[in-house]
Amino acid sequence: MTAGDPAGVAHLYVHLPFCASRCGYCAFVVEVGREDARDAYLDALIGELHREAGVLGPLETVYLGGGTPSLMGAERLARLLGEISPLLAPGAEVSMEANPETVTEELLGALAEGGVTRLSLGVQSSHTPLLGILDRRATPGDAVRAVELARASGIPMLSVDFILAVPGQSPADLAADLEWIAAAGADHVSWYELEFKEGSAIARGDMVPADDDLAADLYLQAVEGLEGLGYRWYELANFAREGAECRHSLAYWRARDYLGIGVGAVSTLGDERRRNAPGLDRYISALGAGAEPPRTREALDADTRRRERWMLGTRVDDDLDTAWAGPPDNPAALDLMRAQGLIQTGPGTVRLTRRGRLLQNAVMQQLMDFA
Ligand SMILES: C[S@@+](CC[C@H](N)C(=O)[O-])C[C@H]1O[C@@H](n2cnc3c(N)ncnc32)[C@H](O)[C@@H]1O
Numbered sequence: 234m235t236a237g238d239p240a241g242v243a244h245l246y247v248h249l250p251f252c253a254s255r256c257g258y259c260a261f262v263v264e265v266g267r268e269d270a271r272d273a274y275l276d277a278l279i280g281e282l283h284r285e286a287g288v289l290g291p292l293e294t295v296y297l298g299g300g301t302p303s304l305m306g307a308e309r310l311a312r313l314l315g316e317i318s319p320l321l322a323p324g325a326e327v328s329m330e331a332n333p334e335t336v337t338e339e340l341l342g343a344l345a346e347g348g349v350t351r352l353s354l355g356v357q358s359s360h361t362p363l364l365g366i367l368d369r370r371a372t373p374g375d376a377v378r379a380v381e382l383a384r385a386s387g388i389p390m391l392s393v394d395f396i397l398a399v400p401g402q403s404p405a406d407l408a409a410d411l412e413w414i415a416a417a418g419a420d421h422v423s424w425y426e427l428e429f430k431e432g433s434a435i436a437r438g439d440m441v442p443a444d445d446d447l448a449a450d451l452y453l454q455a456v457e458g459l460e461g462l463g464y465r466w467y468e469l470a471n472f473a474r475e476g477a478e479c480r481h482s483l484a485y486w487r488a489r490d491y492l493g494i495g496v497g498a499v500s501t502l503g504d505e506r507r508r509n510a511p512g513l514d515r516y517i518s519a520l521g522a523g524a525e526p527p528r529t530r531e532a533l534d535a536d537t538r539r540r541e542r543w544m545l546g547t548r549v550d551d552d553l554d555t556a557w558a559g560p561p562d563n564p565a566a567l568d569l570m571r572a573q574g575l576i577q578t579g580p581g582t583v584r585l586t587r588r589g590r591l592l593q594n595a596v597m598q599q600l601m602d603f604a
């Protein structure tokens with residue numbers, strides 16, 4: 234096994250793939266239904282955690298993502314958290330994703346008890362017709378109820394996920410989302426633009442993406458609206474109240490090593506990227522037989538790492554250390570980008586300006602040669 238961080242990997246992702254149905258825009262590794270397999274999956278997951286524990290140092294962050302992790306239910310999640318808790322560093326962040334219609338007082342009690350510090354609710358929109366376009370099962374009322382239960386549960390941090398540039402979304406709809414977020418008093422907001430991902434139903438169907446200019450206007454409206462509510466725009470699609478940044482996501486954007494366990498999970502360990510294969514039954518039977526899960530391994534060469542450091546590092550509102558990241562593919566473009574007010578540079582540092590952040594894709598196209 235390729236060595237990762239010599240002090241031990243400090244970030245763990247756990248994939249919990251079960252969903253009640255597949256949303257049309259979703260291309261994640263998801264298993265619809267399969268109640269019959271959930272106990273066996275949990276056994277396999279814990280088996281993989283034990284197999285891989287040797288690469289871990291004290292864990293600074295853990296992220297239980299999906300899928301719909303909340304569908305695993307209170308008892309199974311309590312068991313999983315019980316396996317993870319001895320591995321945590323003091324003050325560790327433990328996040329879990331939950332879909333609003335699955336949130337109950339019993340579930341949140343088990344999460345709080347098990348050490349979850351951050352609940353990430355997939356709200357996506359406050360507007361019923363847009364929730365319909367996204368195939369969401371939750372109503373706006375479910376989301377309000379989930380927020381109230383989360384606040385009462387004692388889990389310290391609440392994050393909400395929204396989606397931007399949904400076909401048919403107007404600036405008035407987005408203004409309503411902002412009001413909803415203000416009323417919910419979320420500590421953190423993720424607001425990604427709808428992607429027509431390969432493998433999703435919407436990429437195969439006849440739904441038309443929002444017009445580019447409208448999408449750019451909605452993005453700016455979201456950024457300015459959330460800043461007006463006191464959130465810091467600390468990453469291109471992420472906003473936090475003071476001290477509520479997602480430390481786990483920051484580790485990804487800073488290109489730190491992380492271990493991912495579960496079906497379809499990805500790990501970056503030193504100069505190796507491992508991808509567990511999709512396929513629930515194969516995953517369960519491999520771990521059940523004491524073998525490693527079916528997976529691919531890719532050696533990360535220096536150029537790949539350098540490009541990833543630029544792509545990820547310019548997403549956050551922080552200096553990119555060029556001694557650490559290495560040079561961009563086209564260093565001459567730096568002067569042009571600076572003259573256009575898209576980047577600012579210091580001794581050994583680069584960061585995107587506010588305008589540059591709104592146009593990060595275009596800036597990266599200039600600085601990097603993409604195959
Ligand atoms: C993998 S989902 C899992 C969370 C949970 N099951 C849910 O749906 O709320 C994590 C987040 O990714 C975002 N997401 C998923 N697919 C997306 C897409 N095609 N375009 C933009 N955002 C997407 C959604 O905001 C979602 O909350």
Ligand code: SF4
Nearest residue numbers: 252255256259299300
């Ligand atoms: S978006 Fe969330 S709930 Fe919908 S299918 Fe994907 S993982 Fe499941």
